[in-house]
Amino acid sequence: MWIHHRHQGRCFDFLVVYLQNSDPSADILMFYLKHRTTLHAFYFFHFVIYIGGVVDIVPLLQKLGLSEYEAKAYKVLLDSGIVTAKHVSNLSGIPLTRIYESLVSLEKRGLVATMETRPKRYRALGPDSLRNLIEEKRRRVEEEVKEAENIYETIRSVVSEPPSSEVEVERESFWIFRGRDNCMRELKRNLKEAREEIKLFVGDLSWIDEVMDILEEKSKEGVKFKILCHVNKNTEERVRKLLNLGFEIRSWDEEIIKGNIKDGEKANLTFKNPRPGVRRKDTYGEPGSDRLFNYELLMSMNPVFVKMVETYFESFWKNGRNARELLD
Template sequence: MKETIFETLKNLSFTEYEAKAYLALLEESPLTGYAVAKNSGVPRSKIYEVLDSLAVRGDILVSPGNTPQYTPVPAKELIKNRRRVAEENFELAEKSLAEFERSASDRENIWNITGSNEILAKVKQCIASAKKRILIEVWKEEFEELEPDLRKAANSGVNVTIIAYGKIASDFANVYLHYMGDKITDEYGGRWIVVSADDSEVVAGIVSLGKDSRAAWTRHVGLVMPITEVIIHDLYLMEIMEKHRELMEESFGENLVNLRRKFSIYPDFKKHYFK
């Protein structure tokens, strides 16, 4: 029968020596460490290490003194404690695995968001999740709504960098005024927003069409990487235009208009994304 109980205790995470020591105390207690070793067959060189492990786990109790004595937690209480710990671990595992599964799904999916209010709500969630850096291309109209969220992120230590379309002033972020400013709205026929948080998730889309606005949110690296790098390359261009505007415009026209026309596919040189 003892062999069966040994196996049962091993299934409850007891080592062989721990099982022997606990059963010896169930048969007779309280006992000194020396007596537990003698009654259980656990080597005396190991007994105090074994008893300490049982005590830390809450399987036995120790009475302090010059010669400590040990007594077991009753078997029913031991099983009750083990069941409680197991249930807690199962609940934690269920929650953690579900979150991991959802996160893994998020990393592979691209989610469509409809409506300007809904898009901005997702942008705010993205901003709140950032721990290191936020890169955002935004018009002043949307910036006014997002300003409190961006400020809160900056106050928590997040680096906030803004490519601003229109006059945006900020005392908490690095602001780069786009060299075309408001003129680009006419060329594109609308306003967009692009946000990258910690180089791990992005929101990008059209925000000026009210309920018909469209954007995508994703953690898919196949989109996060190129979209983030496009923002960074825009920042490169802002820096270059700041220092060498005259030279650039001498080569490519005012506000680089000749470059924009070179790569346009429409006779009016406007963009026709919004149809």
């Protein structure tokens, strides 16, 4: 929305951008870059004004991977068109001794073009060139992952398995995993190691997409699944996905205790509680909503514990209603 304002005999025009929240985002940056010519015509030189405050694009450029000097130089070039390094230095506050390395870096990253005059002149390329920074980040992450995998393989090749005495102690012990991600890793480990049967007693299946590839693989291997979960309109789509894999599913309405049993030899109990300010009913069934909870997982291969958890599961399984019948 354009606002026309008169102050002390002078007229000013502002473009106000309404957002759903007051957090600066890349959307503001892209809007500014695409419409800067129009904005400048209305004395809109340095900021996009939006309800909730004023946003400087320099920090946003830094979030995309530019250094402070690079971001300031690029911002000046966007505002100024074709200019010299000295001009960029004067307007950005970057020392003249540092401006050239920033401009050379921007050119190498595909954000700036250079005119071979005396002195040299520079101009910013269009906003689409910022995608180069996204590609840089992607390549860097891929390289880091590859390096981490190599390190893992190296460590694995030189570290021996624990002695059998320690394995026996582990079978009788109880282990605690804290945090949602650690609990999810333990679940994935159980699923991958399963040879015959997995029994799951869970909730709204808001996490199921994270393990769907493992479930599909285990289904092809012939591993049997018996799943207790919430069966209703909020979970219907996810339940049907599992039914299509040939899993047996029955309904239950438990909220606090979840868990799984692998091949009758290892059992997990998971306890979750909402974080402060989160109510269960506000997040029910939304994909990823389980991240709003605090998690603890109790794991053991102790035969007595495994039998107890299995008995708990079977008592609910016996009384659970068939999911396919409930949905059809």
